[in-house]
Amino acid sequence: MGAVPSGHWHRAFTETPRHVFVPEYFLSRGGVPTRWQKLTAGDGHNWLWPVYENNTLVTRLQPITEEGDGFFTGVPTSSSTQPSLTARMLEASELAPADEVLDAGTGTGYQAALLLHRLHSSAQLVSADIDPDLTDPARRALASLGHTPEIVTTDIRTHDWGRRFTKVIVTCALSEVTETLRSAVAPGGRLIANLFPPMSGGLAVLDAKEDGRLEGRFHANGGSYMAARGKTPPDDSLAAEVSTEGLPTDVPVDAFDDYHFTFLLAAHLPGAQLQYGTDDDSPATVMRRLVMPNGDWAEGVYVPGSGPYAREGGDTGVWGTVERWWSWYLAHDRPTWDRFGLTVTYEGHALWLDSPENKQSWRLPV
Known part of the structure; x- marks a missing residue:
């Protein structure tokens, strides 16, 4: 996979069977509203080949309605992330085998399996998602590969983790880095998250400083996830x-x-x-x-x-x-994502251009 320059992540993707985590999913067949085709292991090659392409696979629609011709309609609320985006997150994390990791957004459990391929043991990983209909199957899929991390069913934005992690990788889009997430990153650690949904795909790579602030730039290639659930969308x-x-x-x-x-x-x-x-x-x-x-x-x-x-x-x-x-x-000549950075403290968020010391800096509304 061209998106994975590091040898250890090449091995992780090659040796981790993605199909174990997506026994069924939905493919878009176009239309207004979008019509979705459900594929399962019973569909053989038609089910398997998209799994090992660079595809986002929608795993849940809500509310879901079955059409008379076997297709479905509904709004995607969960997915197995496009592997190239997962690879971008993992590369940006600079994960070391001894790291203590929070996988914030379990989803299917596939990213947790990739992380565990790199870590020394399952005890180093906590994976969390708000939906028990996701965490339970993910737990079983991971166990089938011999992985037994702690999996928590909770809202990752507000949960009191009671510990700190050297890496926090958030796989749902956040309107802000909440105080519980900020304080979950150990000094010298790193948090990666997609911010400012539903309109944006900015991917923040933030390092934890000794004074407790998170600070860093946005990734040059962006990256967009589904928004964290729990809030009512605009009506x-x-x-x-x-x-x-x-x-x-x-x-x-x-x-x-x-x-x-x-x-x-x-x-x-x-x-x-x-x-x-x-x-x-x-x-x-x-x-x-x-x-x-x-x-x-x-x-x-x-x-x-x-x-x-x-x-x-x-x-x-x-x-x-x-x-x-x-x-x-x-x-300002249409600055790209990577010219922007973010500083997060308990007082709020400051967006800046080129450098946190730049006069081009703005306290963000929440």
Whole structure:
């Protein structure tokens, strides 16, 4: 696998059977809403070959509805991560065989098995997930390979671990590094987490300093996980009333396809959902809407042959934030993920550009 330069991780991926952890999964077959095909070991080669390709495999849909033709609809809530992204996380961890590790987001248990391939013993690993329907099968799959780590069914964001780890690898997206996670990293240790969902895929690689702060940069190649469960997503039915008229805007429609810009925007609009749409009466007219957890929203409207305009509901000033950061982004030559870093203390999070001592530093809202 080209994404795994280290010899020991090559061996881990080669010698750890992924199929043990995905006895069934769902493949997208397109459509609106997305239609999913369920594959199990009984499907033979059709089930097995995607397992050993560089694929994310969706393992759970909620709510799940079976269609009359044998396909399913539903929203993916759990998956077996794309192996190249798992490899990126493992490489970035700089894991040593003697490390004490928290695998925060058990999922299928496959990453735990890869970690255990590198560690001296199962006693060095704690793996945790919020859903017993995930932790129980993962425990059994790991045991079938001779692994017996401690597996905890809990919310990894709030659990009191009662100990510290030299490596914490979080495999669900977090809106923030919570205080319990920050304090779980031993001085000199490292935490890796995907931050600022649902809009962003920024992958923070943070080292624990002697004074308790976490600090480090975002990975150059990004990485996106499903958001940690437990919070209610924004509900369109709560959206505030639209303003009476739109105002011209300089933010182009393709700004929302720029992952580095949406990362920056997500950091300053915590919990915002980015939605794509068209006008029912004029399909060539497209919209990009941001919906906040409190129901406030804003959208850019892009009409062929005329200038774009924005409209919004609520008093959060969502579109003003979009315009402000788009202007900043252009003025600073569209900085990429790896030019940004993060400092986390018990007081909160500070995002910075190039260096924590840089004047370009911002206390983030939570």
